[in-house]
Amino acid sequence: MAGLKESFRGQCNLHVYFAEQYLAQLESADPAEWGGHIRRATADSLVWQLQLAYQCHLADLIDQQPKFGLALPQGVFNARSFVAAELPPEIEELADRELEPGWLAVMQNYAFVQTTVASPARHGVLAWDGQFEVEAAPDLAACLTELKSMIARHRATLMEY
Template structure:
């Protein structure tokens, strides 16, 4: 079976759903108190990967624009072409103005001792100063956005 961006997106959404279930059911003391941070960052990563795969799928489904997905990490604001698919233009605007998407694409995985209370890097205490992400809302919004874009792409 040929691997596709759409299939990868679906897989990352599935993994994000599994991590979200784990967040709600796990004991906060697991892994020496680091379980919540490890799971929430894994969930965030899966959401970011799903988002990037969706962007790549949008580009692949609209070859008339002649744009391919760049190497490495990217988001909708990474594209500088004048003529962009309307979905990419919409997402670039949402990355700036939509709280759920902005918190997702601007999530800072790497924490420094200066950014956390008491100079502790690997602790959930540092997460209180991070941009908060409502994971359930973010997952629901992303799934809704993907479904809407896919329905629109079927019209092309």
């Protein structure tokens, strides 16, 4: 029996769905769960799903526009990873937006690895200090909303071709 071929668009949709589930969990999590680490773990998982959805969306854009003859880069990539004389307009737009402050930069530059703060009290120890929600948490709901909006806009544009 032959298996179903997975599409980039389908993968993108799946990662968006997972991101929505993590966002719901993030908004309802008891801060004391997992020794106080539940929000950080859930936020990390949410951002990872956003990044995967973004990469799958880029792959879908390339797949839907074969006239450009672009191959997908190996490993982790973004719109700036594509180098060609001519790029699809959506890829050019995103490459520019990746460099600007905003939701896309927040998503792409998310600090998965916590670093120590030079403080005599901390002695270089990485430990939960309870400040994630207050100081470091980016607006992940806005990132998800913006990503979904951009994906819908690009897909509508592709249907016009």
